[in-house]
Amino acid sequence: MSGDSHQSIGGSYSVKTAVFEGPMGILLELVTRHQIEITAIDLSDLVSDYLKFLDEMRKLDLDVTSEFLLVAATLIQLKARALLPADADIDIDEELALMEERDRLLQRLLVCVTFRDVAAVIKHRLQETNRYVPRVSGLDQKIEAPPPEVVLPIDGVGLAEIASKVFTRGDDDLDLDHLDLHLPSVSVAIDELRVRIATELDTTFDELVEHCERPVELAAYFLALLELARWGIVGVSQPEWTGPIRVNHKEGVSAGHITSEWT
Incomplete structure (x- = not known):
């Protein structure tokens, strides 16, 4: 057996022998299907190579170690059974018990592979659907009672x-004194953002509006930021859909001749 052993891309321990080269899980599957002679595998060299592999890793991987222990235990059992002399008087109950034990080992391996593959599918779906927003409205009007x-x-x-x-009762002139009608100006917010972004070349939207006290002010500054981005004066990005909005100044871009619809 060659001493060449490595860790494959998927994190599974791989071996290389005179009769097989590949991951440990495939080796076990081929042995149990009798596609590889069990006596042709040197288990001592297999264990020695695995110990060298652990030294090279410098960090114990529980998934790789568990896979190796399961495969090694199954190979030892199969090889021990193959090396024992055949008995002329076959005990049917004993043979059935051995077959049941083998099936139980293969079932554990199948369960392990199944959960690993399902976990990979769930992880992929979570990554693909993390930007989806659920609908919070009620039933459609067509199907409501x-x-x-x-x-x-x-x-x-x-x-x-x-x-x-x-x-006929009441006055047509409504009293609006109790309402706060002092609304912020989007054009003023545009001018303030242009001055701040020119000095703070790379910042976030939260830092630009940290002085705002009312939601309506936040809305005005957000509209101003969209207007500056439309002009090409600033660049806006949000790497994560729940993360901060990054704002950076684009050098060499002048908007002196551009007029805003908010002015």
């Missing part, structure tokens, strides 16, 4: 009288 019929305890004449009273 119709509202119950409302029976009014009044006739048409009485309803007209009530409507007349509602429409």
Whole structure:
């Protein structure tokens, strides 16, 4: 047996013998299917090469170690059974027990491979769907149950009288003193962002709006940032969909001749 052993791309321990070269899992499958003679594999060299492989890794990988121990134990059992002298009187119960034990080992290997493959599929789907946003609205209007019929305890004449009273009372001039109508200007936000971005060449949107106290101010600065990005004055990126918005100044771009629809 050659002393050449390595770790494959998928993290599985690979071996190279006179009759086989490849991952340990495939070696076990071929042996159990009798496609490779078990007596042709030198288990002592296999264990020695694996110990050298662990020294080269300098860090114990539980997945690789578990796979090797499972395969090695199965190979030892199969080889010991093959080397024992054949008994003329075959005990059917003993043979059935050995076959059941072999099937149990193969079943554990199959379960291990199944969970590994399923975990890979789940990981891939999580990476592919991490940008999806679930719909939070209710059922579609077409399939919603119709509202119950409302029976009014009044006739048409009485309803007209009530409507007349509602429409004629009150003043048309609404009192808006209690409302905060001091809205920020998007054009002013554009000018402020151009000055700040010229000095802070690489920053984030959170840092640019840390002085804002109201949500409406955040909205104005966000619209101003979109306007600057449309002009090509700044570059905007968001590597992660929940991460910060990166803003960087583009050198050599002048927007002196550009007019905004917000001015």
